[in-house]
Amino acid sequence: MEALWIWPATGFGFGWLPWASGTIGSLLAVPLAWWLLGRSRPVQFGLVAVLLVAAMPLCQLASDSLGGKDDGRIVLDEIAAFPVVVLGQAAARQPLAMAGAFVAYRLFDITKPPPAAELEGIPGGVGIVLDDLVAAGYAWLLVFGGLSLWRRRRSP
Numbered sequence: 001m002e003a004l005w006i007w008p009a010t011g012f013g014f015g016w017l018p019w020a021s022g023t024i025g026s027l028l029a030v031p032l033a034w035w036l037l038g039r040s041r042p043v044q045f046g047l048v049a050v051l052l053v054a055a056m057p058l059c060q061l062a063s064d065s066l067g068g069k070d071d072g073r074i075v076l077d078e079i080a081a082f083p084v085v086v087l088g089q090a091a092a093r094q095p096l097a098m099a100g101a102f103v104a105y106r107l108f109d110i111t112k113p114p115p116a117a118e119l120e121g122i123p124g125g126v127g128i129v130l131d132d133l134v135a136a137g138y139a140w141l142l143v144f145g146g147l148s149l150w151r152r153r154r155s156p
Contacts, residue, residue: 085136
């Protein structure tokens, strides 16, 4: 029974790899993010919200089974949060933009600038997911906020 929630929480087993499990979890989310961009914005936002909410108890159950912390083998938080980086951004369907979104997300997820580090300290699945959600928000601002500013400066 325990394996039922461990399986999705560990990215269908990819989280058990001995290196870069968070990066691999994020890579697993790229096709999902790409697919979401083909949906309407309300559908994108709704599906991502459902995914984030569903990830919290699954991450909690997996955490309880794996030692009671944000274990590196749990990558559902990255899978659920990465699509936030490209929400509503049709430009992200361009490979370079998606790659930039990915790199920015990994940068913020690894460095955990405030308040991400503090949110990670919230017990259970909520804290496991919230720090990744903040990292995704920062990446969204960097990539698409920066792109928007760049476009405004270029236009006469």
